[in-house]
Amino acid sequence: MNAITPMIEARDLRMVYNQGTDPVLALDNVNLDVNEHEFVSLVGPSGCGKTTLLKLVSGLASPSAGHLNVDGKRVSGPQKKIGFVFQVPALMKWRTIQQNVLLPAEILGMRKAEALERAQELIELVGLKGFEKRYPHELSGGMQQRVGIARALIHDPSILLLDEPFSALDIMTRGQLNLELLRIWSERRKTSLLITHSISEAVFLSDRVVVFSARPAKVLEVVQIPLPRPRVPEMRVSREFIDLVDHVGRLIGLEFV
Amino acid sequence: MERTSARMQAGGAKVAAPPRSNNVFRSPAFHRSVKVSVTLVVVCLLWEAGCRWFEVPSYLLPAPSRVFASLFGSSVDFVHHGSVTLYETLLGFVAAVALGALAAAIIVVFPKLADIIMPLLLIAQIVPKVAIAPILLIWLGYGLAPKIFVAFLVAFFPIVINTASGLAAVERELLDLARSLEATRWQIFWKFRVPSALPLLFDGMKISVTLAVIGAVIAEFVGGNEGLGVLIIIANQELDTALAFASLFLMSAGGLVLYALIEASERVLIPWNSAASGQILGDHR
Ligand SMILES: Nc1ncnc2c1ncn2[C@@H]1O[C@H](COP(=O)(O)OP(=O)(O)OP(=O)(O)O)[C@@H](O)[C@H]1O
Ligand SMILES: [Mg+2]
Numbered sequence: 030m031n032a033i034t035p036m037i038e039a040r041d042l043r044m045v046y047n048q049g050t051d052p053v054l055a056l057d058n059v060n061l062d063v064n065e066h067e068f069v070s071l072v073g074p075s076g077c078g079k080t081t082l083l084k085l086v087s088g089l090a091s092p093s094a095g096h097l098n099v100d101g102k103r104v105s106g107p108q109k110k111i112g113f114v115f116q117v118p119a120l121m122k123w124r125t126i127q128q129n130v131l132l133p134a135e136i137l138g139m140r141k142a143e144a145l146e147r148a149q150e151l152i153e154l155v156g157l158k159g160f161e162k163r164y165p166h167e168l169s170g171g172m173q174q175r176v177g178i179a180r181a182l183i184h185d186p187s188i189l190l191l192d193e194p195f196s197a198l199d200i201m202t203r204g205q206l207n208l209e210l211l212r213i214w215s216e217r218r219k220t221s222l223l224i225t226h227s228i229s230e231a232v233f234l235s236d237r238v239v240v241f242s243a244r245p246a247k248v249l250e251v252v253q254i255p256l257p258r259p260r261v262p263e264m265r266v267s268r269e270f271i272d273l274v275d276h277v278g279r280l281i282g283l284e285f286v
Numbered sequence: 287m288e289r290t291s292a293r294m295q296a297g298g299a300k301v302a303a304p305p306r307s308n309n310v311f312r313s314p315a316f317h318r319s320v321k322v323s324v325t326l327v328v329v330c331l332l333w334e335a336g337c338r339w340f341e342v343p344s345y346l347l348p349a350p351s352r353v354f355a356s357l358f359g360s361s362v363d364f365v366h367h368g369s370v371t372l373y374e375t376l377l378g379f380v381a382a383v384a385l386g387a388l389a390a391a392i393i394v395v396f397p398k399l400a401d402i403i404m405p406l407l408l409i410a411q412i413v414p415k416v417a418i419a420p421i422l423l424i425w426l427g428y429g430l431a432p433k434i435f436v437a438f439l440v441a442f443f444p445i446v447i448n449t450a451s452g453l454a455a456v457e458r459e460l461l462d463l464a465r466s467l468e469a470t471r472w473q474i475f476w477k478f479r480v481p482s483a484l485p486l487l488f489d490g491m492k493i494s495v496t497l498a499v500i501g502a503v504i505a506e507f508v509g510g511n512e513g514l515g516v517l518i519i520i521a522n523q524e525l526d527t528a529l530a531f532a533s534l535f536l537m538s539a540g541g542l543v544l545y546a547l548i549e550a551s552e553r554v555l556i557p558w559n560s561a562a563s564g565q566i567l568g569d570h571r
Contacts, residue, residue, distance in 0.1 A: 087466050107466045119459035123481040123558045135477070136467045164558045184467075 034101050035062035036188060036220040037086055042095035044081050055081040056092070057245035065187075066218045070231035073241025073249075073281060079224045082246070083190045086222065087111045100187060109137060112181030112219070116193040118173035120165040120180075126152065127161040130179045137184055144183065151179040154213055171202040175209065182217065189219040196226060204262070207233060211260055228281075232256075232273045233265060240280045249280050348528035353535060356528040362517065368536050371514040374430055374502040375544070378437025379495050385438075386445025386494075387487065393446070394453040395475060411443040415501060419508040428509055437501035441494035448490030452483030485559045488552040495548060499541040 044056040055078035063069050071079045084090040085097055088107040097104045099111075120129045127148055134144035152161055155175035157168075165173055174194055181189060191210075195203045207230055214221055214234075225231050231238045238252045254273060256264055264270050310316055330350045336342070337349035344352055357364065389407065393400040415436055422432040456478045464474050506515025514533045521529035552559070 089462055089466055107468050109467060111466060113463060113466055115459040115462070117457070117459055119457050119463065121460065121478075121481065123484070123556065132477070133463070133467050136464070136469045136473055166558070 034098075036065045036067070036100060037061070037063040037222070038096070038098040039082075039085075040096040042082070042085065042097055043093050044078065044085065044090070045093040054245040056085075057247050059095070059246060059248055061239060061248060061251075063220060063222060065220050067237070068214055068221045068223070068235050070223045070225055070235040070238045071241060072225060072228060072231050072238060072277065073246060074243045075226070077241050077244045078246035079241060080192055083113075083192055083222060083224065086188070087113055087190055109184060110187045112184070112186035112189045114174075114177050114181045114189070114191040114194045116196060118165065118170070118177045120173055120176055122165050125162050125164055126157060126168070126176050129165065129176055130183055133180060133184045139184065147183055147185075148179070151182050154182075154216065155179045156209060169202075171198050171206060174198065174206065178210070178213065182213075182219070187220060189214075189221045191221065191223040193224050193226065195230070203227075203230070208262065210234060215259060228277045229265060229270075229274050232270060232277065233260060238277055240277055252277055252280075345525045345527050348531055352528040353531040356526075357532040357535070360529065360532075362529065362532075364517075364532070364536060367512055367514050367517050367533075368540065370430070370512045371499075371502050371506065371537065372540055374433040374505070374513065375437050375495075375498045375540070377430075377434045378439075378501060379441050379491075379498040379544075381434070381438045382441035382445050382494055382498065383487075383491060386442050386490070387449050389442075389446045390449035390453055390483075391475075393450050394479065395471070407443065407446060410439065415440050416504055416508075419505050422505070423509045428511070432508075433502050433505035433510065433513065436505035437498040440501035441498040444493040444497065445487070445490045448486040448493075449483050452486030453479045455486070456482050484556050485552075488548065488556065491548050492545060495544045496541050499537060499544070503537060 039059055039061040042056050042059040042061075044054075046053040046055060059078075059082065061082075071082065073079055081090070085092050085104070086099060088099075088104045088111070091104070091106075099108060121132065124132070130148045130151060131144055134148070149161070152158060155178055157172060157175055157179070160168065160172070165176070168176070174197075177194065178191075195206050198206065211234060223231070223234060228238075232254055233256075235254050238254060240249045240252060241247065242249050252273065256267075256269065256273075334349045334351060337347060342349075348356075356362075389403060393403055418439075419432065419436050422435055426432040426435060460478055461474070464478055469477070502513070503515035503518075506513040507519060510516050514537050517533040518530050521527065521533065
């Protein structure tokens with residue numbers, strides 16, 4: 030856990046899916062280091078292998094070749110030090126918001142009183158105070174995603190993996206949740222890996238943006254985002270921000286005029 | 287549509303049910319039952335008038351008044367026959383729910399066994415129950431057993447299919463979450479699969495309970511000396527159509543009550559199932 034070892038360390042990572050007739054090469058020689066407390070975004074064309082990379086990091090899938098260390102240890106199976114936020118809220122509709130947030134605590138056998146206290150804290154952190162006893166269907170899509178974030182944090186993971194958590198939301202809710210995520214990140218400082226299709230979201234939130242090629246995913250470039258923190262919405266119209274967005278956009282083949 | 291907006295306005299109100307007025311006479315449920323009752327009364331009146339006007343012979347189509355007279359005025363012990371049929375139906379139904387849910391659980395938890403069980407279930411479902419009822423009579427005698435068994439047989443399949451789809455229908459992301467937390471099989475089953483299966487189990491029960499009534503009556507047709515099905519056979523032999531209609535009425539009423547009970551328990555037991563679109567008798571949410 031010393032400062033030199035990165036939190037996530039991927040070396041020549043390769044992933045081949047062997048389902049069906051012809052195998053699919055999803056990741057090809059991916060090298061990536063993510064430091065502790067860092068916020069890193071992954072962008073790249075659809076289907077290039079971003080989700081695959083998150084699955085490998087979380088231990089839900091194992092690489093076909095290469096090395097993957099998390100927190101200095103080789104990943105050999107599912108890891109509890111990871112919190113996963115999915116593209117869909119994936120809430121249990123039969124549980125209240127509070128019970129949904131508590132689910133990982135129950136499965137991991139955390140002490141009840143302690144878990145309840147943490148859940149309450151997190152529900153407040155994501156701005157859902159007063160909704161503890163509501164059911165998911167009574168919440169908007171954005172509120173449900175926030176429940177997903179609170180749930181991912183309940184067992185105090187050291188890494189937060191976010192797979193397009195805001196892609197189903199309208200642009201205003203999305204901007205708002207970007208700010209929330211920044212706030213949560215600055216309070217908790219979880220090492221975060223975010224997949225997004227929004228380049229400006231990636232630039233706005235991250236310390237670095239990793240740009241992937243089309244499948245099989247290779248790292249095209251890792252773009253440093255030197256914008257100061259704390260980040261504020263006004264930055265999104267600064268020259269520097271726009272240039273960064275433009276640069277990343279060009280890398281994945283988008284032309285901004 | 288009004289219900290939705292009513293709920294949206296009720297921002298801070300209670301969780302499960304949409305808020306409703308305290309005044310029973312203004313509630314939508316009351317309005318609906320008034321509509322249903324009025325429709326029934328009008329149908330009966332038209333039926334009665336038609337029978338009298340056209341002087342329809344009673345053995346062809348008895349007027350409601352005659353059915354009514356048969357129901358309350360004859361020496362037939364409807365309470366006894368009705369409770370026999372109800373008993374067979376309920377036992378068959380309960381067995382179907384218990385064993386059906388169990389079979390579904392086995393199919394989902396042990397997919398390898400599914401390959402053996404599913405074809406057997408399918409065969410059991412495809413065999414016409416009316417055709418095997420006489421055989422069951424030979425095997426199980428003339429008592430209640432074959433009736434309960436036929437009720438069970440017809441009620442079983444919808445439970446298995448619905449529960450199995452429910453158990454299997456857990457979101458992929460939720461299962462990923464379970465795996466990433468290293469949830470045990472036991473936890474995955476009880477915390478993830480079972481609750482997700484409940485709405486479909488209830489849907490299956492609604493289908494099954496009406497089928498169970500049919501199953502019990504069919505078995506009574508084939509042989510026996512008590513039950514509403516037997517009354518219909520006797521009524522047919524004696525051309526006592528009013529008696530047949532009276533029995534028919536009781537069967538339908540019984541089936542309806544059972545159905546309503548299941549819907550009611552669904553509302554109480556799984557209030558979170560906001561998408562309970564299958565609610566026919568209860569509130570349309
Ligand atoms: N379980 C799987 N079995 C077989 N092939 C898979 C599996 N998961 C992903 N793939 C394939 O691997 C490739 C990369 O998939 P992945 O989900 O990682 O892409 P992605 O970058 O997350 O795409 P998107 O941005 O659309 O979510 C795709 O071609 C996909 O078809
Ligand atoms: Mg993806």
